[in-house]
Amino acid sequence: MIKNVYLLLAGFFLISFTACKKSPSSGNDTGTTTTTTTSIPSGAGDGVTLTNSGTTATFNLYAPGKGTVSVIGDFNNWTPTVMNKTTDGTRFWVTINNLNPNTEYSYQYVIDGTIKVADPYSHKVLDPVNDPGIPTTVYPNLKAYPTGKTTGEVSDFFANDPAYSWKVTNFTRPAQKNLVVYELLVRDFVATHSYQTLTDTLNYIASLGVNAIELLPVNEFEGNDSWGYNSNFMFALDKYYGTPNAYKAFIDACHQRGIAVIQDIVLEDQFGSSPMVEMYANSDGTPAANNPWFDQQNMHPDAVGYQLNHSVAATQYFTENVMKYWMQEYHIDGYRFDEAKGYTQVNSTTEDAWAAYDASRVALWTKYNNYMKSLDPTFYTILEMFSANSEEQQYVSQGMMCWTNLSTPGEQATMGYATNPSWDISGLFYDQYGFPATGTSPYGLVAYFESHDQERLQFKNGAYGNSSGSYNVQNLATGLKRDELGAVFMFASPGPKMLWQFGELGYDISIDQNGRTGDKPILWNYNTDPNRRHLYGVYQKMINMKVKNPVFTTTTFKYDLQTDPVKYIQLTDPTAAANVVVVGNFDVVTNTATIPFTGTGTWTDNITGTTINVTSANMSMTLAPGEYHVYSSSPLKQ
Numbered sequence: 125m126i127k128n129v130y131l132l133l134a135g136f137f138l139i140s141f142t143a144c145k146k147s148p149s150s151g152n153d154t155g156t157t158t159t160t161t162t163s164i165p166s167g168a169g170d171g172v173t174l175t176n177s178g179t180t181a182t183f184n185l186y187a188p189g190k191g192t193v194s195v196i197g198d199f200n201n202w203t204p205t206v207m208n209k210t211t212d213g214t215r216f217w218v219t220i221n222n223l224n225p226n227t228e229y230s231y232q233y234v235i236d237g238t239i240k241v242a243d244p245y246s247h248k249v250l251d252p253v254n255d256p257g258i259p260t261t262v263y264p265n266l267k268a269y270p271t272g273k274t275t276g277e278v279s280d281f282f283a284n285d286p287a288y289s290w291k292v293t294n295f296t297r298p299a300q301k302n303l304v305v306y307e308l309l310v311r312d313f314v315a316t317h318s319y320q321t322l323t324d325t326l327n328y329i330a331s332l333g334v335n336a337i338e339l340l341p342v343n344e345f346e347g348n349d350s351w352g353y354n355s356n357f358m359f360a361l362d363k364y365y366g367t368p369n370a371y372k373a374f375i376d377a378c379h380q381r382g383i384a385v386i387q388d389i390v391l392e393d394q395f396g397s398s399p400m401v402e403m404y405a406n407s408d409g410t411p412a413a414n415n416p417w418f419d420q421q422n423m424h425p426d427a428v429g430y431q432l433n434h435s436v437a438a439t440q441y442f443t444e445n446v447m448k449y450w451m452q453e454y455h456i457d458g459y460r461f462d463e464a465k466g467y468t469q470v471n472s473t474t475e476d477a478w479a480a481y482d483a484s485r486v487a488l489w490t491k492y493n494n495y496m497k498s499l500d501p502t503f504y505t506i507l508e509m510f511s512a513n514s515e516e517q518q519y520v521s522q523g524m525m526c527w528t529n530l531s532t533p534g535e536q537a538t539m540g541y542a543t544n545p546s547w548d549i550s551g552l553f554y555d556q557y558g559f560p561a562t563g564t565s566p567y568g569l570v571a572y573f574e575s576h577d578q579e580r581l582q583f584k585n586g587a588y589g590n591s592s593g594s595y596n597v598q599n600l601a602t603g604l605k606r607d608e609l610g611a612v613f614m615f616a617s618p619g620p621k622m623l624w625q626f627g628e629l630g631y632d633i634s635i636d637q638n639g640r641t642g643d644k645p646i647l648w649n650y651n652t653d654p655n656r657r658h659l660y661g662v663y664q665k666m667i668n669m670k671v672k673n674p675v676f677t678t679t680t681f682k683y684d685l686q687t688d689p690v691k692y693i694q695l696t697d698p699t700a701a702a703n704v705v706v707v708g709n710f711d712v713v714t715n716t717a718t719i720p721f722t723g724t725g726t727w728t729d730n731i732t733g734t735t736i737n738v739t740s741a742n743m744s745m746t747l748a749p750g751e752y753h754v755y756s757s758s759p760l761k762q
Contacts, residue, residue, distance in 0.1 A: 158192045161208045164217045170445065171245025171279075171359070178225025178283025183207065183233075185243070186438070187403060188214040188416055190235050197231030199223055202273040204234055225283035228267050232278050233399075241399035242357070244442075246279035247368075249344050249360045257348050262318045263363045277357075277397065288372040290455065292379040297457050297502050298335040300525065301567040301677045303620035304667050305386065306334040307575060309351060310342075310365045312644045313625050319366035319374045326374075330381040332628060332660070333667035336504075337378060338386040338460055340576060342371065343450075346395050351576065351641045353462060354429065355390045356398040358446045368454075375455055384457035386504055387450060391443050392463040393429035394418070400442075401430055417442065423471045424478045426463065434467045434488055444495050451499055458504025459496075460527075464489070465509050481512045486519075493524055506570060513557040520559060520568025525620060527570050534573030534614070538581050538606040540590035540597050540712040540749070542689065547710060550685040552617035561679040567619050573610055574624040581607055582632040592712040595749050602750065604630045604655045608662040609708045609752045612731070613685070615666035616693050616706045616754065618677050628663040629656045665731060665762055666754070672761040674699050682720060690717035690747055702760055707745065708752030716746040727755040730762070 167173065168182040175182070183195050185207070193216035194204035200220070207216040216233075223229070230250055234240050242249055252269045260266070267280060306329055314321040329337065341352030344360040352362065361368050375385045394401055396409050404415035411418035411430050416438040422431045432439050450456055465478060468485045472478035489507065496503050505524040509516055516526045528551060536547040550556050552571050559565040574581055585606055589597025597603050607630050615621055625631070629650040637644060650656045670676045675697035682694040689711035695704040703722040709715050721727065721738045728735050731754050738755075 158206055158209045158216070160211055162211050164210065164215060165219060168217065168219075169245075171243050171247075172281050174225075174281070174283050176221075179223050180219060180221050181223055181229075181281070182217060182219045183231075183243075184215060184217045185233055186215055186416075187233075187235060188438075189414055190216070190403075192236055194234045195220075195231055196234055196274065197278075198227070198229045198270065199231070202270070223283070228280060228282035228285070230267065230270050230278045230280050232274055232276070235403060239403060240274065240276055241402050242277045243279040244357070244359075244399045245445075246344075246357055246360045248280040248282075248363075249357050250278045250280055252277075254348050255363070258363050259316075262316065262320075262366050264367075266363065286369065288369045288376075290372070291376050295379040295384075295455070295457070297384050297504070298382070298671075300504070300523070300564065300620060301618070302671050303336055303384075303504075303525075303567075303570070304334045304615070304670060305336040305338050305570065305620065305622040306332070306625065307338045307340075307622055308625040309340045309576060311349070312646060315646055317365060319370040322365075323370075323374045323377045326377055326381060326383075330383060332664050333671060334623075335382060335671060336384040336386055336457070338388060338506075338622070340388050341390055341462070342387060343389065346397055349643065352388070353390050354395045355393075356395050358389075358391070358394075358442075359449055372454060379455075384504070386458040386460055386506065387454075387456045388460045388462060389446075389450070390429075390462045391432065391446060392461075392466040393422075393427060393431045395429045398430075419469075421471075423468055424466050425473060425475060426478075427466065431466065433469065435469045435484070440488075440491070443492065447492070447496055448499060451496070451503065458506060460506040460508065462508055464507035465511050479511045481515045485511075486515060489519060489524070490522065493519075493522055497523075513559075516557065516568075517559055517565065520565050521563060523564045523568075525568050525570050527575075527622075528572070529575070529578070530571055530614075531573055531575070531578035534610055535579065535581060535584045537613075537691075537710045538573075538585055538597075538603075538610045539588055540606070540710060542687065542711075546687070548686045549613060549691070550683065552614060552619075552685065553681070553683060554619060566679050567677070570620045570622050571614065571617065572622040572624070573614055574627045575622065576624060578624075579635050580624075580631050580633065581610065581627065582630040583634045586632050587634075590712045592749070595712050597712065600630075600632075601655045603632075604659045605750050607659055609710065609750055611659075611663055612666055612706055612752050612754050613691065613693065613708060615663075615670045616676065616695070616704065617683075618679070618681070618695070621670070623663070626650070628660045629653075630659050662731060668762045669730060669754075669760045673697075673702065673704075675702055675704050675756075675760075688717065689715045690719075690745075692717075692719050694720055694722065696722055702756045702758040704757075704760070705755045706753070707747070707755070709747035709749055712749045714746060714748050716744060718742050719745050721755075723757060725757070727757055728759045730754045730756055730760050 173182045193207045196202045207218040250269045311317045344357035344362045345352045346354045348364040404412045406412050419431045419433045509526045533549045554566045585603035680696040685691045693706040724738045
């Protein structure tokens with residue numbers, strides 16, 4: 125009798141356990157009980173993994189410390205399907221069957237019954253507020269938001285979304301030492317703000333001679349009208365500029381023209397609509413103490429969003445997944461990491477303290493760079509660092525590059541002001557930072573006079589330029605000639621260089637017009653102005669000469685770019701093909717100076733095509749204000 129009772133009880137418990145256990149493959153459980161399982165199905169990555177020709181989807185969410193997670197979406201009529209929890213309590217997963225691979229599905233996660241978020245690993249996000257502002261010409265057939273089914277941003281997947289067929293599969297990237305980067309914001313470059321129009325405009329950029337284009341952030345960001353630095357979904361392409369295939373076609377077209385594509389990316393922080401913030405947030409929307417990715421306070425004075433804590437494994441795992449995704453899915457050639465100096469846990473309240481040598485930051489960037497190089501050995505890593513020279517030396521010696529902001533001395537030089545602050549542009553040369561002339565160190569600084577973050581040179585010339593008598597930098601024609609003067613010195617110095625969009629035409633709308641990050645006029649009519657076209661021609665000549673002649677990669681040079689009004693650069697060609705001397709008068713009055721040449725005889729002015737007879741290795745020259753020359757001992761390739 126007792127034995128029969130035990131058997132009865134055992135049977136009862138077995139039936140009860142079986143009834144409560146949810147089948148992970150059914151996708152039909154809408155209860156609230158989460159089953160703990162040992163592992164996620166093999167091959168299921170973060171986010172959504174599609175199998176069985178798109179008829180099966182496995183959802184996988186990292187959510188340590190959460191009690192329950194359900195998935196809701198088009199596939200279950202937006203009623204919760206409870207997900208399984210792994211035994212370590214860090215992940216939730218479920219497999220949904222019987223999907224139609226020709227149907228585009230939207231979905232969200234519901235966490236602990238109250239928090240509703242899109243998937244951090246979404247490749248596409250639907251936004252009920254901002255999607256209506258995206259023209260159908262830019263993003264055709266955009267799926268309608270599931271109004272009435274849910275609220276907030278939703279994730280999206282489509283198994284049979286047409287794949288892009290790459291035309292260029294073996295692109296050879298330009299050598300780092302020859303890199304000339306054209307930085308642009310799609311929104312302010314073409315009126316349609318679309319990848320399609322940008323692709324159609326590539327011949328203009330290619331004819332300039334640049335061999336790399338750097339796009340401001342293109343992953344999903346808050347709103348539509350933005351520079352893109354307010355990121356919220358790191359795996360999704362922002363729809364405001366076009367479809368994934370349109371972006372891929374742009375990259376492909378760049379590669380066909382020998383142009384690398386560098387993507388500006390923000391992995392230092394995220395904004396409040398990021399699901400990674402929302403999943404673990406205080407009542408005021410700030411990251412909570414149990415957030416596995418974010419700091420509860422920002423660690424540096426320039427922080428804008430919520431700072432990611434790169435000292436923890438969860439953030440490093442996420443970051444490396446983001447890096448890998450864009451590299452492999454979109455065939456990009458490099459990253460420019462915004463606020464790279466902010467990848468730190470050293471709490472700094474001043475700019476000087478923040479810029480101090482940080483050994484943990486060096487170790488972190490070494491790790492990230494090694495990871496990217498393990499995926500693609502020639503991939504470009506560009507850091508917006510602005511830290512101590514000794515720290516930046518650690519990066520450039522590993523083949524990374526650091527932004528070098530010379531906007532202030534560049535502006536002073538083109539405006540014609542020697543002091544307050546100085547027109548010293550010697551920072552164009554790596555030796556000014558204590559870097560050696562060996563390995564990758566001479567080619568580790570991406571120097572520029574303009575970027576998206578700085579005021580435009582020609583605006584400064586027109587608004588504040590110096591004058592003497594009839595010579596006035598504020599005169600448009602004179603100001604544009606001063607831009608030419610600045611360009612020949614910037615591009616003549618060895619190492620990577622960068623220009624901001626339309627700088628080659630003397631764009632003279634202030635960065636602060638319509639607000640710093642607001643829309644700026646797109647002035648293609650500049651092309652009809654002969655003075656602006658002449659400036660374009662000087663940029664074109666200098667860039668082509670820089671890329672095609674080894675003298676511009678030399679580590680044997682002399683220069684005087686500091687206090688004297690007549691500045692010069694002397695370059696000795698390592699192949700003995702042609703030595704170069706660049707000379708220019710940055711003053712607003714005529715000046716005479718002694719210019720060192722590497723030899724006597726006939727030298728060619730590569731801008732005008734004329735020649736001079738150099739009679740002395742140290743030759744006295746008198747230059748009018750703004751006059752410049754790019755001399756070589758034999759004509760340069762252009």
